Amino acid sequence: MTILVTGARGNVARALVGQLLDSGHEVRAAGRDPGRARLPGGVAVVAADLARPGSWDVALEGVTKAFLYAGTAGLGGFLSRAGGLTQVVLLSASGADPASADAITRAHGEAEEAVRKSGIAWTFLRPGGFAANRLLWAGSVRGGVVRDPFPSSHSALIHEADIAAVAACALTSSGHGGAAYELTGPESLTVREQASLIGRAAGRAVVVEAQDLDDYRRELTAAFEARGLGRVGSAEVIEARIRRLAALVDRPQPTTGTVREVTGRPARSFAEWAADHAGDFR
Ligand SMILES: NC(=O)c1ccc[n+]([C@@H]2O[C@H](COP(=O)([O-])OP(=O)(O)OC[C@H]3O[C@@H](n4cnc5c(N)ncnc54)[C@H](OP(=O)(O)O)[C@@H]3O)[C@@H](O)[C@H]2O)c1
Secondary structure (H helix, E strand, O other): OEEEEOOOOOHHHHHHHHHHHHOOOEEEEEEOOHHHOOOHHHOOEEEOEOOEHHHHHHHHOOEEEEEEEOOOOOHHHHHHOOOOOOEEEEEOOOOOOOOOOOHHHHHHHHHHHHHHHHOOEEEEEEEOOEHHHHHHHHHHHHHOEEEEOOOOEEEOOEOHHHHHHHHHHHHHOOOOOOOEEEEOOOOOEEHHHHHHHHHHHHOOOOEEEEOOHHHHHHHHHHHHHHOOOHHHHOHHHHHHHHHHHHHOEOOOOOOOOHHHHHHOOOOOOHHHHHHHOHHHHO
């Protein structure tokens, strides 16, 4: 049985490919830019783009299960060509709701609706914030000063390896059909605390300074564009993100035990994520 992992360049997809290979599964990876995917085990990447549904025919050949990203407009076209699939695990987001006024939760809710309508058995992964978002700080950590508009805002960031581990369980064991898993890291930390843990892992002192909101908008737009994120990087989404972060100032966030319940292992701490990525900050 070959499992298709889409979004080969993504943090979660990369971790998932590694975990599936480690547990002896056959994996086919697909991405828009195969040359830029750095996949474990030298897994070859098939070129495919959700914006061009016809590009999926080769990737889907002989595949029955797939891991999918939600944040793109072409999901309906992909699903209409995916007649051989019996199961989809969709990387959605916490609070996904097609009727939401928030652009991020609405887009993910619409993606879930498209998968539900396809008639293929599904599992939705609904993580909150990713620890990997902090990779945007790499240059600032090297310079010793992280700038953020909301230094006291809280989040229970999740390690991409834990999202991948839940996806791997859903793809390779029974009992996950129709489940929507709300996923978080194991602790709520402020931006300051996160920066300090990254500094400790990277072996350098890091201070956090309040950042002007327009600077933050510019930085985020450039980062999304660099990763070719199209709709995900729209101004509406960036404003939704800013409103969310503002609402989290001095408000510790709840955590879920879903990673442990599904995988049998506790969710990795932010300190563990920082240690795993120390090289990215040096
Ligand atoms: N960041 C967060 O805090 C957060 C929180 C909750 C949910 N999420 C969800 O997780 C996603 C990001 O996950 P990540 O960090 O693993 O990814 P990432 O590193 O940000 O990469 C984005 C992924 O989207 C894929 N993609 C974008 N447009 C595509 C298209 N037209 N056709 C095919 N694939 C396309 C890319 O695949 P290619 O290899 O083709 O470039 C890439 O794998 C977000 O888009 C969102 O849906 C994120």
